[in-house]
Amino acid sequence: MEKITTHTGTALPLRRSNVDTDQIIPAVYLKRVTRTGFEDGLFAAWRKDPDFVINKPEYAGASVLVAGPDFGTGSSREHAVWALMDYGFKVVVSSRFADIFRGNSGKAGLLAAQVEPDVVERLWALVEADPTTQVTVDLQAREVRAGDLVAPFQIDDYxxxxxxxxxxxxxxxxxxxxxxxxxxxxxxxxxxxxx
Amino acid sequence: MGRTLAEKVWDEHVVRSAEGEPDLLFIDLHLIHEVTSPQAFEGLRLAGRPVRRPDLTLATEDHNVPTLDLDKPIADPVSRTQVETLRRNAEEFGVRLHPLGDVEQGIVHVVGPQLGLTQPGMTVVCGDSHTSTHGAFGAIAFGIGTSEVEHVLATQTLPQAKPKTMAVTVNGSLPDGVTAKDLVLTLIAHTGTGGGQGYIVEYRGQAIEELSMEARMTICNMSIEWGAKAGLIAPDQVTLDYLQGRPHAPKGEDWDAAVAHWTSLVTDEDATFDKEIVLDAGAMTPFVTWGTNPGQGVPLGGSVPVPAEIADEGDRVAAEKALEYMGLAAGTPMRDIKVDTVFVGSCTNGRIEDLRAAAEVIQGRKVANDTRLLVVPGSVRVRLQAEEEGLDVVFKEAGGEWRGAGCSMCLGMNPDQLEPGERSASTSNRNFEGRQGKGGRTHLVSPLVAAATAVTGHLSSPADLPAQA
Structure with missing residues (x-):
């Protein structure tokens, strides 16, 4: 597994709560027997909508996903983590993660950074105002930084x-x-x- | 100080404990299926590692197997590859597999208990979130991801941080016509989808004690739908009666030793839970969902909520999005909602008692015009038992379809899917967008409501049906 210390990149604001694993990757995309290539299934249903945020050119190349509470609820499919990573995300920021999703992230090397709800709101505002905003997630310091925002995030010590x-x-x-x-x-x- | 049931089972499985690290837990039973295991076996192969305890591992094919044309090869080549990969892996690593066509094939969470493999006080894991089902026996059972599947295959252990404990006490008795499914849907609407997060939940109280093993499995099955790590119920005489004589249950002196241990698996009088929820079973009614997560539910006698009346902004936005997806107008009485397909099955409600309950309602009646009834037994054993009792004939004579065993339309990985815009009443566990097929709209219901809905064509309970001569 690749080491993670600090990651800096642009962010995708996903203004939705309860993003369940069936939304992250629908079951029909789970049939591969390899560990890579799941990016085509990421948010497959929502991506068909040209107005869905991930389709907006200004957010192309975003590597930090900022989502509403209860991210990753539902199925145990680790494919949800792989799909996010295969698409290019290194970090997911949310105010609450489902347990299994959080566990899977830690195993596969996706950083799940849990912040207070107002931090999610402020990150959304920042990256919506300026999609080129650089968001730094510092695992060493357990800190999210973007613009004038400096906020702690939670992750268990182990x-x-x-x-x-x-x-x-x-x-x-x-x-x-x-x-x-x-x-x-x-x-x-x-x-x-x-x- | 006393310990809770969950703490007792946990403590018994700690292989290693160290400050600042999660406990290393021994896993008594590892269940495997075709969808979440291929990459785990591949990982073992690449690292040159064997399966440490094939004798504590069992595989079955369930998630994407067809429920029709069982004598033919699987039509979808990608599903076929996944199933064939499991077969190759099981053979290479010496794991027992119950493949399609085997009498023990079925949904992994139906198969384990019916074989008697799931027993009180065990730790059970599977790469499937509904592993919580097995908690009904007083086991700690939870779903894991594929990296963890590989970890258990290689070591028969899992590093786990000890969760907090919660009691859900359900006092009183469920009224007639109100089932375990209604109870758990009521609970999830009360807590929301994140309410159980970080907890192992013990369900207790008179209403829980009065439930059969299969109904207890329905409750524990849906623990994950309110975010709980696991849900369990203390073993009692109902548990012992269910287990005794099953193929893998202990026998003779072993049975006596096991029972002596199992009866110690209760929460001590002086134990404390980190949180407690108390519900009154007597006030419960048939319960159905209107939205796109299992917490968005109301009594069948209620109406689709009006988002403008929801105070919390996040909940209001979620409700608006859900109603748009579901194609529902705020304020519509639930009973007015017309349904295209009724699905009876899944690891939540695909066991023999569920089929009996549905058949009793259907008996002598017809499925409504323009409504499809799909009955998918949870396992081959359930199917054979149902056929012995003539339940298949009841469903077929009413105009329903009787299928082979598997997960089927619960998650639509096989051909059993909803069409875009099609609406279902489903005895399964998730009403997520697209869960049962792209654009499909799901209402979660009990087997009784499912059967009555099949007859009327709109959400109904058996009490709504005209009496039969």
Whole structure:
């Protein structure tokens, strides 16, 4: 996984709450067996509308998505994270993320920065007034900066550390394999098995 | 100090705990399907890692399998590739698979419980958010993403931060004609889609205790729709009666040992929850959704809300967008909403009791003109049981379609989809835009409301139907 310390780029203002994973990528786009190429499904239904914000030329190349509360609700599909990353987003800023989406982001290397609702409003205002506004998301300092806005964001310590170091979760866990083996040895024998 | 049920189950599964790190939890059962697993197996292959515990892993095909022409190859080449990839991966990594055509095939959350694999006190994960279903047995069960699927395959563990705990206490008894589905839709309308976020929820109280195992699964299934990490219900005699004798349930002395442990899995008297919600079951009525998230619901006797009357700006804008998408006028009585398709099925309401409930309403009646009724059993076992009881004949004689098992129109990954603008009454779990097909409009309902709606052609409850001779 790529390390993330600080990201700076232009931002896409998505003025919607409850952006569920079926909107981020509809189920019909989930049929690939590879891990890349999901950008075509991103916001597939909404993108058909030429007025949808992602289609506006002034927001082309945006790498920070700023969305309303309850972003990523619904299905566990990690494809939602992959679609955002494949499209070019490095960071999603919202005032509330669904748990599974937040977890998937941390695993795949998309930074989910949780801010206060007024910060979302101010970011929207800034990038709508000037789409070239540079938004910096500083993971080291846990800070979002844009124009005269400087605001903290929340991310749990462990995910932050993993993203800063670009660490692979499985590798970390397997370094504790003796603990897993010890646990397996003390599990009750009546627990079910599939084989 | 006492512990809650969730805390007891959690503590029993901690492999490793360290300051500043999430707990490393052991996973007792890992369920797999074709959509969220291919990239996980690919990751193992690239890293040269085996599946650590194939004996705690089970795969089935459900999300994009067809429910018609089951004797033919899957027509959609992309779906076929995904299913074939799962078959290859299961064989290569030594994982048991119940493929299309196998008597144990079906929706992963229907299959686990009916095999007796889901048991109290377990940790259960699957790359599917409705894994919360298994919490009905007093298990901690939650959905995970594909990176986590790979992690569990490789290590049989998951690093997890310990969630807070919440109690949802439902006092009183559900009135006749009001089901577990109505209860959970009422709850979600009360909390909103984010109300459970960060919590493992324990459902308790008289109304919960009075529910069958299958109805409890309906409640826990929809925990994710109000944002909860997981939802669970303490095991009791209902749980034991359901489990005993199932293929993977413990037997003989093992059963006694298991029961002795399971009966300790209750929240201690002096335990405290971080939050509590109290509801009165006696006041509940059939409940349906009008909008595009599961929290946008009202009693069937109510009306489509008037956005201008909603105080919160975010909720008001969301309601306006939802009504536009749903093609509904503010203030329309819910019972006046005409429905094109009725879908009975899914991991929420595709079990035998759901089909029995729907069939009892349909029996001797006809599906309305211009209305389509699609009945999709949750598993092959459910289908065979229903056919033994003659339920398939009831649906077919009424003009309904009787299909093979799978997720089907719940998420429209297979050919069972709504057309743009088509309106459904669906016993599934999500009314998101386009969920059941591009441009499709979904109203979430109970199996009873679904069946009555199929008969009248507009949202109805069985009480609205004329009595039969």
């Amino acid at each position: 995910t932050r550390w993993r993203l800063l170091e670009g660490l692979d979760d499985i590798g970390i866990t397997l370094s504790h394999e003796e603990d897993i083996t010890a646990y397996e040895a003390r599990r009750p024998t009546w627990k079910p098995a599939t084989l």
